[in-house]
Structure formats: structure tokens, C-alpha cells
Amino acid sequence: MNPAFYLSVAQEILAEHAPPNLRGVTILLPNYHAAQPLAQALIAQAARPALLLPEMLTLSDWAGRIALPIDSDTQRIALLYQTLRDNGWFADAELWSLSRELLALIDELTEHHVALPLTHEEFSARLVEAYAARSGVSLQFEARVVHELWYAMAGDSKTDSVRVRQQRLVQIAEQISQPLYVLQTSAPSAPEAAFLQRCAERVVVTVFDLRVMVREQADQALIVSALQRGSDATDLRADALTLQRQPVARLSGALSLYGAHGLEQEARAAEVQIRRWLLEGKQSIAVVVQDRLAARRVRALLERAQVQVQDESGWTFATLSVSTVLMAWLEALQNDFYYQDVLDLLKSPFLFADAASPQPTPPQAGEGADESLREPQINVRKQVAYLFEQMVRKQGVVSTLDAYLATSTDAELSRALARLRQAAAVLPKGRVTLSFWLVALRNSLEILGVLNAWADDAAGQQLLQLLGQWREELQDDKTRCSFAEWKRWLSQQLDLNTFRDMSVESPVRFTHLAATRWRRFDAVLLLGCDAKHLPAPSNSLWFNDAVRAALGLPLSRVKQDEVRDDLLALLALNDEVLVTWQAHQNGESNMLSSHFEMLRALHVLAYGDDLAAKELAELIASAVVRNADFALPDATTMPRPVLPCNLLPQRISPSGYNSLVACPYQFYARHALRLNDLDEVREDIDKRDYGTWVHAALQRFHEQYPLLLNEDAATLAPALQHISEQVFAEALAHDYLAVAWLTRWVQMIPAYLDWQLAREQHGWRYSAAEVPFETTVLDDLVLRGRIDRVDSDADGAECVLDYKTQSANVLKAKLREPGEDVQLACYAAVRDAAVTAFVSLEGKVTDVAPPSMAGVAEGGEVTTLGRLNLERLREVYTQMRAGTALPAHGAESACSYCEMRGLCRQGSWENGHE
Numbered sequence: 001m002n003p004a005f006y007l008s009v010a011q012e013i014l015a016e017h018a019p020p021n022l023r024g025v026t027i028l029l030p031n032y033h034a035a036q037p038l039a040q041a042l043i044a045q046a047a048r049p050a051l052l053l054p055e056m057l058t059l060s061d062w063a064g065r066i067a068l069p070i071d072s073d074t075q076r077i078a079l080l081y082q083t084l085r086d087n088g089w090f091a092d093a094e095l096w097s098l099s100r101e102l103l104a105l106i107d108e109l110t111e112h113h114v115a116l117p118l119t120h121e122e123f124s125a126r127l128v129e130a131y132a133a134r135s136g137v138s139l140q141f142e143a144r145v146v147h148e149l150w151y152a153m154a155g156d157s158k159t160d161s162v163r164v165r166q167q168r169l170v171q172i173a174e175q176i177s178q179p180l181y182v183l184q185t186s187a188p189s190a191p192e193a194a195f196l197q198r199c200a201e202r203v204v205v206t207v208f209d210l211r212v213m214v215r216e217q218a219d220q221a222l223i224v225s226a227l228q229r230g231s232d233a234t235d236l237r238a239d240a241l242t243l244q245r246q247p248v249a250r251l252s253g254a255l256s257l258y259g260a261h262g263l264e265q266e267a268r269a270a271e272v273q274i275r276r277w278l279l280e281g282k283q284s285i286a287v288v289v290q291d292r293l294a295a296r297r298v299r300a301l302l303e304r305a306q307v308q309v310q311d312e313s314g315w316t317f318a319t320l321s322v323s324t325v326l327m328a329w330l331e332a333l334q335n336d337f338y339y340q341d342v343l344d345l346l347k348s349p350f351l352f353a354d355a356a357s358p359q360p361t362p363p364q365a366g367e368g369a370d371e372s373l374r375e376p377q378i379n380v381r382k383q384v385a386y387l388f389e390q391m392v393r394k395q396g397v398v399s400t401l402d403a404y405l406a407t408s409t410d411a412e413l414s415r416a417l418a419r420l421r422q423a424a425a426v427l428p429k430g431r432v433t434l435s436f437w438l439v440a441l442r443n444s445l446e447i448l449g450v451l452n453a454w455a456d457d458a459a460g461q462q463l464l465q466l467l468g469q470w471r472e473e474l475q476d477d478k479t480r481c482s483f484a485e486w487k488r489w490l491s492q493q494l495d496l497n498t499f500r501d502m503s504v505e506s507p508v509r510f511t512h513l514a515a516t517r518w519r520r521f522d523a524v525l526l527l528g529c530d531a532k533h534l535p536a537p538s539n540s541l542w543f544n545d546a547v548r549a550a551l552g553l554p555l556s557r558v559k560q561d562e563v564r565d566d567l568l569a570l571l572a573l574n575d576e577v578l579v580t581w582q583a584h585q586n587g588e589s590n591m592l593s594s595h596f597e598m599l600r601a602l603h604v605l606a607y608g609d610d611l612a613a614k615e616l617a618e619l620i621a622s623a624v625v626r627n628a629d630f631a632l633p634d635a636t637t638m639p640r641p642v643l644p645c646n647l648l649p650q651r652i653s654p655s656g657y658n659s660l661v662a663c664p665y666q667f668y669a670r671h672a673l674r675l676n677d678l679d680e681v682r683e684d685i686d687k688r689d690y691g692t693w694v695h696a697a698l699q700r701f702h703e704q705y706p707l708l709l710n711e712d713a714a715t716l717a718p719a720l721q722h723i724s725e726q727v728f729a730e731a732l733a734h735d736y737l738a739v740a741w742l743t744r745w746v747q748m749i750p751a752y753l754d755w756q757l758a759r760e761q762h763g764w765r766y767s768a769a770e771v772p773f774e775t776t777v778l779d780d781l782v783l784r785g786r787i788d789r790v791d792s793d794a795d796g797a798e799c800v801l802d803y804k805t806q807s808a809n810v811l812k813a814k815l816r817e818p819g820e821d822v823q824l825a826c827y828a829a830v831r832d833a834a835v836t837a838f839v840s841l842e843g844k845v846t847d848v849a850p851p852s853m854a855g856v857a858e859g860g861e862v863t864t865l866g867r868l869n870l871e872r873l874r875e876v877y878t879q880m881r882a883g884t885a886l887p888a889h890g891a892e893s894a895c896s897y898c899e900m901r902g903l904c905r906q907g908s909w910e911n912g913h914e
């Protein structure tokens, strides 16, 4: 802690104003956090038992004491939007974000060119003057639009926020009667400078500029030198030599830098350091967030370690779960209730909460009400979500409420879907005003039972309040918007407004750089200080420095200087600072912020210390400090889970058995955990559907024509084609791609008939298709499935056939190793078949020549293979029951078609395959 700055402020004030009464003094603070240390310094310096402290306040609070009506920015943005849209300006731009930027620029123009006019007439005169100064100048399109809109809007309104603030400052400056002291860290804005100048005409104004005070301190020499340089690396050695003569400026122990290998490590390092500080008894720890993503992760880690975080910056509503239900609802409406959007909506705990039970304790703000407290309703909603998911997966309906309602066979699901339809019906269909949309939105959310859940949540309450506030503010606005325009507006509003959870008090505070002005903490962690985040890039999408220069506005450089000044103040006031950044991202090196890069270079040259946080790095490397609750599964090794006996499937199909042989982990995930039940909904026809339809067509064909040799050969192809068209008919009605699959099959028909006739000439006769089987392998294990086709010969011998829409080469490869593919062996075992074969039904759709059509007989003794195959299944099951692990094999042949790749993390194992 460096109290010297506060003490010198206190000394100067006390030198002018004799204690014990300082009520005749006003002190302007950058924030209220500075009040307490300043008061302590005044009390210490006054050395009196009692002291009447001066009035200490911020400029915005001071101005806010003067009540004046004010136009909301929401209304002004809507007006700008309408103007841009009606004039067709920036046709390809996202007009809401453009309007928001435009408004900020317009306000800046007023602040810089018409600062603090006394009267409305004076304002108008200055406005005309400033407008005229640029009217003759040739301006680029963007600058011209801003200039004209600014003149029009500033001239029209007497109560916009900037004008009102200026009027308030003028009134304060006219009435001020006691000395004013100002604490600042960087140059004041144009209106603030004008305000202080006005005040100085009536009273003594003293400014304590921390930049000036820091420069006078010898122990701050290195910080000052490094930050003033910017990226100028010339004559570093000369500066270093000077610093060597000032060892007091050395920062070892006070400032350290930690470069992480990616986001997770940075977050882990931050969490560890914060917990170490807490263990040391530090009461005030600031985490200055430069990278919001890293902050989210650190917060999650801290909360997992039961360390609460007090968030001064807050989170935008767009990132909170209370808004997720809102946006999911609007997404569903916009996309005609596409199933993914409906699922997202149904998964929100804020939906259908209107009949909630009384809740004994308040839920965590922003995280939704405690589900367990609304058990009956939650279960209904979860049940509905489950039923809906099952329905879309099984029935393949993927959009429109009408289609879902027509398909649903469950009363609860139908009721929920009907409720969505009722809520959708209250929203207008055409273009209406923003306030009308907001009224309709409230009504629809009421039907959905969302308002009740929001009422039980701190963030929900604030969001509800905001929606009401926007509705009021836009009451007189006439901008008519379509649903899509309004939705974009709403999502921007959620992005612009933040929620701060005031219920949490903690020594760990997340904050931002500007909020640290004149503040001291026991320790500071600057998070995410790479070159991309410090200084933060300009968030202006539409108006660059060229436009700003043309309009006579300060360039982005000024903002960057402000960041540098804030950094200087933070480093000067605080004695223990850790700076973290991701030195590597996605395997690429990532630069440290130039401010700290310069500081490090100078420190190395002057004192031979690169300020690396070595102790922390060692701790992280050896994971000495570790939350006992927090142990991530090691993603870098091959998983080998052991299956609890109660999860062992009691029925297995040949494809499940194949999975067990190809990759035990795949079997574990697909068939034991049943994760394959949640296969993706297939929205388009694919090869699996094709195979199903071909099987069905062949089954019908052979039932009508069991022996082709008895038929007129010329009629067979048209007959099979006709049957195939009937089978494909339903798909043809829904999906144009079905035509291509049908064409592909029709081209195969002659080859198939040739193959079938050849089989018959060899004595094989079609016997049955889709033959179910079930055989007991162990007391608690049944092997069951369905055989595509069974043929028989005159002696009663059976041939089991399996149709495949794969090429003969692929099938041969499958059968190359006896026992590798278990399907045919299983069939042979259960039917006691003499012959088994795959039938390749593969050919190129575009290929004119008839594709190959071969029955690929399996090698080896079929019956023996079948028997061995069942024995192996028994043995493996016995082993699994005894706790044998199920490793992920990672063989490319299995992995390339495996949907469990994300789960087993194949590809990220460090030790390769076992």
C-alpha cells in the first residue's frame, strides 16, 4: 500500500483549511472507493480527536442533484435508426449497432464543440458556428452523415442527455461557493475541463493529478519511464543506466508477470494466486479484467473452490440465463420452431414456472431459480423436453408447431406445444412500434410462465424492470419494425445493459481499469494483459480515426493514453501486482501488452530481473496448490472406464457386439451409457434411409416373386422398379433428395436381378426376409436381432444373407480377419446356417455401367466360427462383470465412423494407442 499520495493530498487541504471543520470544502472524487483512504489520511494528518470531513462526491452524482427532464437514449437511437433506414444510408450495415455508435459520436460532437453554453440561445449559436466550420469542408460520406445528423438532432432536442448534463454543470458552476479539490488520474474531458474553468472563476480550484504526483516520486521512476515510452524502444540502455542509480525504483517482489500456456492455465494461475492471497489474510483483492473470457473461467474456478466473487463491472444481460429463455423463445419464433430452438427453450428452467411452489430461500442471482424447489413443474418441463426430443428423433419432424402437434401422441407434450402456440399467437405478424412489440412480448412471456420465474430471480427482476422501462421510454416513438428488426434491437439492448449482483460481498472483486482510479488494494491481479486486450481495441465498427479527425474529435490515441494513465496510477498506488496473459494461444505465441513488455525490458536491463512470477509458475507446474474438489479428468490419456455391473446391457445385438470388438469404449458409450440413443436428428435423407428402403423393396419383391426363374424375365425389372417407387413414395413427397436415391437404386436393378437369377440357377431359393432371432448366451444376456434374408436349397441347407450398401472391396476387408466382424458369425450361430454372405448393393449413382454385384462368402468354417463367436461373447461379459476396463482402442477404421470421438477425446491422447 502506498499511502504517500493520499497523505500529500490531505496535507495540502489541511494547510489551507484549519481543522476540525472541513465542511466548507468540496472534494471531487473519481469514485467513492477513494473516499475512505482520503478520509483516513485527513484524520491521520489532522491529528485531532474529531474531524468534520469535507463533502466528497463524484461529478455525475453532483450533477444528478439537479433535476431536469431528459430524453432517453433508447428513443434517440430509435429515431436515428428510422432516419438511416428511411434514407437507405449504410444499406448493408447492421443499423442498430450503427445507430448506437452514431449517437455516441453525436454526443461527443456536442461535448467537444458546444461545451457548457449558458443558455439555449447560446447553445444554438455555438451549434451553428461549429456546424458552419465544417460545412464547407469536403467530408467523406460517413463524416458528412454524422455531421448533418448531429446538427439536426442537437438543434431539435433541448433535453438530450449531453445537453442536460451540460446545463447541470453550468448551474453548479454558477452556484459554487466553496473551494473545490479535484482528484484525477488523466486529462479531463472537454465538458469537465470547461466546468472546472467556470468554477475557477468563482472559487479556488485545486487539482491533484496523480500523473504529476507519481512523476515526483523516485520509487516510481521505472514505471513512469516505461509507460511514457509507449512502444518507443530507443535508448533503453540509457534509461536503464539512470535507473540503476535509483535502486528504490526496482519492482522485484512488487510486480510479477505470468505468461500462461493458454486460457485454462491462465485461469488456474489466477485462481491459485487469489487463494494464496486469501490465505495470507488479504482483505481486498482486485482482479482487473482485461479479458472477459478468462474472467469467466477464473470466476468458475473460484466458485468451485467456494470463493465468492464480488463483481463491480457486472455481466451484460445477454450473457445471463434469464435472457437465454427470452432469446431462445425469439429464436424459436423466428425459425418457425426449428426443433433445436424448441429444445433450447424447453431446457430453460425459466419456462413454464407459473405454478411454482413457494420457495423458502432465494435462488442465486442470474442463475435461475432452484429447480428442486419447483419439483412438480420442473419434472413436467423436463419430461416435456425429453418427450419432444424423442419425438423429433423418432419421427423426423424438425419444424413448425402444427407438425409437432400433429405428430405428438403424449397429452403432456401436446399441452406444452399448444401453450407455445398460444404464446406465439399474441405476437404481431407485421411491422409495429418497438413499444408495441414489448407489450406483446410481456404477454407472451406471461403465457409461457417466464415472468413468475423472473420474479424469483434478482437478474430476472432487473430484466423485467428494464423491459418495462424501455416500453415507457419508447411510448411516443413511431418507428415501426418487423420481428427481425425488433429482435436485433432487443439483443443489442441486452448486450448494452449489465447486471450487478449487489448481494455478494467478498474480498475478491472483479473490476475494470477505469474503476481503479485512486484506489488501493491489498493485492491486484491484472488478468488477460496480452497485446490484444491491453489497451483494448476500439469497439467502433463504423467510424474510424479518419472520420473522427474530419469531425474534429479526439482520436483513439486519447483513449489509449487514458488507459496508460490508469495503469500508471494503479501500479503507483498498489504494492503487490500480478499480471497474467496467455503467452501461447492455439500453439502460437501471443504478445504481452506493450506497456508491460517495455516495463519488463527496462527492468531486465536495469536490474537483471525479468519479473517472471517464478514461484507461481512452479506451483502451477507441480499442481501443489489444488482444490481437492477440482480434479479434471486427464484429457491427455486414453480413457479406460470400468462398467458398473448394473449398467451391463442384458440384451445385445450383433452390431453392439461388433462395437465391443472394434472398440470397448465405443460399446461403453453407445450401448451401456446408451448415448447413441441421442443420435443427431437426421434432417436430410442419408444412406441409412436408402438402405432401409432398398431392403423393404426387395422384401416386397421377393414375396411377390419368390422364384424369378418362373417369371417372364422382361417383366421383372419393371416390377421391381414399380415396387421400389411405391416404397420410396413417402420420402419423395418430403425430400427432393429421395429422387436421387431412387435413381441410384433403379440403376442397380438389372445387376441385382442378374445376381438373383444366377443364385437360383445354383439351386438357392428365396425363403424369408427380416427374420427375427433371439438366443440366450448367458443367464442374463440375450443376443437378438433381425436377419435381412434367408435362402435355402433343395437339401434344406440355409444361406444367411445380409444386404449392404457398401462396395464388395469394403466388405471383403471386413471379412479379411475371421472373427473381426461378428455379424455373419452371429447369424450362422443362431440359424445353424451352412453359408453366410454379405450382398454388396453398391454402385455409383452416376455410373452408367452396372456396378459389381457379388455375394462375398465368408472364409473359414462358418459353424465353428459361429460357436467361437458366442463363446467369446460369454467370456468378455464375464470379464466385464469382474471389472475389466473398457479401453478406447483408437483404431482409425473404427474411429472414422464413430460419433463418440468427442467423448473419448481421440486425437488428444499423448501416448498414442495401447
Ligand code: SF4
Residues within 6 Å of the ligand: 662, 663, 665, 666, 888, 889, 890, 891, 894, 895, 896, 898, 899, 900, 901, 904, 905, 906
Ligand atoms: S472414436 Fe475411436 S477410440 Fe473413440 S470411442 Fe470411437 S472408436 Fe473408440
